[in-house]
Structure formats: structure tokens, C-alpha cells
Amino acid sequence: MWVSWLMMLLSLWPVASSDAKPGCQEKCGNVSVPYPFGILEPSCAMNKHFFLNCTSNDESHPELLFGNMPISDISELEGTFTVGIHAAFNCYDKKGIETNSSSRWRITLGSGPFMISNTRNIFTAIGCDTSARVINFEFTYGATCLSLCTEYVEMSDANPCSGSGCCQTSIPKGLKSLRYSLSTYYNYTNVSDFNLCGFAFLADKRSLKISDWPLSRTPKDGKDAADVVIEWVVENKTCEQAKANTSAYACGANADCTYPESGQGYRCSCNDGFEGNPYLKEGCQDKDECKVEGKKPCQEGTCENTIGNYKCRCPIGKYGDGKIGCKGVGIITIISGN
Missing domain, CATH: 2.10.25 (Laminin)
Incomplete structure (x- = not known):
């Protein structure tokens, strides 16, 4: 008798909806993996581009990877995911002799429908004798960021980087690769009392705290990584082209095709009055306003x-x-x- 009551109570208990494909694992560690992304089984992702690696040497702390970049968040609503990418750096002693350096770094997103977000990310350099260069692999974009100072500058989140101790430059939309490098004019000898290292990195504007990068900072055993936002679309087609192929059209029930700000490819979004994951076959469900x-x-x-x-x-x-x-x-x- 009590079993029947238990089954009835369980049937009435609210069940949290999953954004993963039915039958597929929803999380890798603490990171939710919504469809069209998938892990463990290729069939859990929309296609090979969205199949991610969930792996770890320690089973209690699995890590979600895009290539070799760890993912900390995926948003099907904004069409973004966030990865951690290391900063380039170079350090010298007070005599101007290089002591530690990883002065070149690169980002490449491969052939999938991914691009580096130009609206969320900004290229930043820290230092008083620091010249940072950023270019893409195709040599269609390049910029130099020069940061100089003759006395200690307090790195403040309230003050923008103006070129004194810190400089920033924007990136154009649509980039699928970047590489950046550091150089110095006087090996920090003129500012060695308070600044011996320079850094260059791409970072998400929302999470970047300049105060975390004081001029006295030194490399922290591979922990000098910044959040970088990657945009994604379903595929590089117009909505008209996508809807013409009904078998491959990505938007589910009560959802429609939309364009991202970048103007490249399409995404899906729930219609007004509905909510859920617009990429799942059952699509979006009625929202009880x-x-x-x-x-x-x-x-x-x-x-x-x-x-x-x-x-x-x-x-x-x-x-x-x-x-x-x-x-x-x-x-x-x-x-x-x-």
C-alpha cells in the first residue's frame, strides 16, 4: 500500500527540466552542457563541432574542454561559451636579464561555427615598459598596444586603461584566430623598483578586474588565465536557407530563427510567451506569466x-x-x- 502512495507522491513531485538532449548527461563537473552541445556520446551533440570533451585525471573533478581550452560556462540563450586562456608574459631582473617568459600565445577555433566575441572581449596589456601586438592568423587584422609609465600606477577598476601602466584595444567581429606577443624597450630596468613583468591577454569585459593585475604581479604557475567569450551559431546560413532544409533546421517547436549581432549564421530563440531550450526537438514550453x-x-x-x-x-x-x-x-x- 505504502509503495502506491510513494509512487503517487513521486509523480506529483516537480521535475527540473534539462537543457541536454534526452538521455544524455547534463553536466561535466559543475558546468551545464545544453544542447546543441553534448558530451560522452557524439549523438548527444548536434554535430561534431558541438561535441565537447569531458575529461579529468581525477574522476571527482572532471573538466569540460573545447580543444585544449577549459570551458566554465555555456549559454544557449546568448549563444556564447566562456573559456580560460593564458596570458602572455615576460619578466626580467633588475639588471635587465630575462628570468621568466611565455611571451607568445595563440587562440584558434578551428572550422566550426565559432568566433571570438568582439563585443564581450578586449585585448589588454599591463606594464610600464610593455609593447603588446595582436594579429589574426590570416593577417587581415593587427594592432599594437603600448603601455608605459615612469612611476608606480595603481591598477583600478574605476579608471580605464589609458596607456599608463595599462592599455587596451578592441578587436573586430568575426575573428576565428588570434595570436599575441610581448616585447619591451628597456627590459624594465628603468622601472625595476616596482615593475619587472609585463602581461598581455584577451579578456571578457564583464569579468575582467584590472585591480587583479597590479604592476608588482608576477606569473602564478600557469594560473594567469583570463575568461574569453566565444560566440557560436548553428551554421553559417541565412534563416531562409536554413528553413528551406526542414530535416536540418535546428529550431524546435515554438522557436524561431534569429540572427546574432555579428551578422554571421543563425541561432534559435523561443517565441514570446515560451521558454526553454529552442534547439531541442520539443522546443520551448509555455511560460506561466x-x-x-x-x-x-x-x-x-x-x-x-x-x-x-x-x-x-x-x-x-x-x-x-x-x-x-x-x-x-x-x-x-x-x-x-x-
Whole structure:
């Protein structure tokens, strides 16, 4: 008897929806892996480009990798994922002799539908005798960032990098590769009392804290990595081209084709009034606007959910649209005393 009650209770218990393909593992360590990405089995990803490596020497701490770059976050809503990429650096002693250097670094995204986000990332150099160069492999883009100073500069998140102790330059959209390198004019001998190392790196503007990169900083055993945001699309086709091939069209039910800011390829997004993973076959589910936490959907009246929308029914005696307010005086109840 108690088994029947237990089964009934379990059937009523709310089940969290998964953004992974049905039957596929949802997480690698602490990182959620939403479809079109997949791990462990190639069939769990939309195609080979979205199949990621979940591996570790320690089974209790698996790591999600894109190539050899660790992934810390994937967003199917924004069409991005975040990877950790090391900074280039060079260090000298007070006599100007190089003591530690990894002055060249590169990023390559391969042939998949991925690109380095130009809106989220910025190229940054730290140092008082530092020249940093950044180019792409195809030699269609290049820039130099020069950071100089003659006295100690406090690295502050409130002040922009202006070229004194820190400099920054933007990157164009659509890049699939970058390589950056460092050089110095006087081997830091003129500023050796407070600055012996220079750094150059690409970083996500949202997470970058310049205060974490003081002029006194030295390399930290391979831990000098910054978050870099990679944009992705389903494939490099227009929405019209994608919809023409229904068997390969990536958007599920109650979802539609959209274009990213980069203007390259297409993504999918839920239609208004729906939520979920737009890339799954079952697509997006109806959103109950009446139960959105912290939001009052009706200006007045009672909220009633509908498929893809909601209604606000005015109180008895009033009329109009309760979303913006009802008209009339309603029912007035008079209570007479003895």
C-alpha cells in the first residue's frame, strides 16, 4: 500500500527540466552542457563541432574542454561559451636579464561555427615598459598596444586603461584566430623598483578586474588565465536557407530563427510567451506569466495563463484590460449594523 502512495507522491513531485538532449548527461563537473552541445556520446551533440570533451585525471573533478581550452560556462540563450586562456608574459631582473617568459600565445577555433566575441572581449596589456601586438592568423587584422609609465600606477577598476601602466584595444567581429606577443624597450630596468613583468591577454569585459593585475604581479604557475567569450551559431546560413532544409533546421517547436549581432549564421530563440531550450526537438514550453517570481503581471484583476500569453480578468463590476487597469467602480458591499 505504502509503495502506491510513494509512487503517487513521486509523480506529483516537480521535475527540473534539462537543457541536454534526452538521455544524455547534463553536466561535466559543475558546468551545464545544453544542447546543441553534448558530451560522452557524439549523438548527444548536434554535430561534431558541438561535441565537447569531458575529461579529468581525477574522476571527482572532471573538466569540460573545447580543444585544449577549459570551458566554465555555456549559454544557449546568448549563444556564447566562456573559456580560460593564458596570458602572455615576460619578466626580467633588475639588471635587465630575462628570468621568466611565455611571451607568445595563440587562440584558434578551428572550422566550426565559432568566433571570438568582439563585443564581450578586449585585448589588454599591463606594464610600464610593455609593447603588446595582436594579429589574426590570416593577417587581415593587427594592432599594437603600448603601455608605459615612469612611476608606480595603481591598477583600478574605476579608471580605464589609458596607456599608463595599462592599455587596451578592441578587436573586430568575426575573428576565428588570434595570436599575441610581448616585447619591451628597456627590459624594465628603468622601472625595476616596482615593475619587472609585463602581461598581455584577451579578456571578457564583464569579468575582467584590472585591480587583479597590479604592476608588482608576477606569473602564478600557469594560473594567469583570463575568461574569453566565444560566440557560436548553428551554421553559417541565412534563416531562409536554413528553413528551406526542414530535416536540418535546428529550431524546435515554438522557436524561431534569429540572427546574432555579428551578422554571421543563425541561432534559435523561443517565441514570446515560451521558454526553454529552442534547439531541442520539443522546443520551448509555455511560460506561466502568472507565476513569474517578483513580477506582478496584472495592474488589476486576476491573472489567467493562456498558451503563449496571459489574461488579466477585471473584478466583477469592472471592465477593460487588467494588464493596464480596469474601469468602473466594481461591486460595493454595504454592511448594515444593528
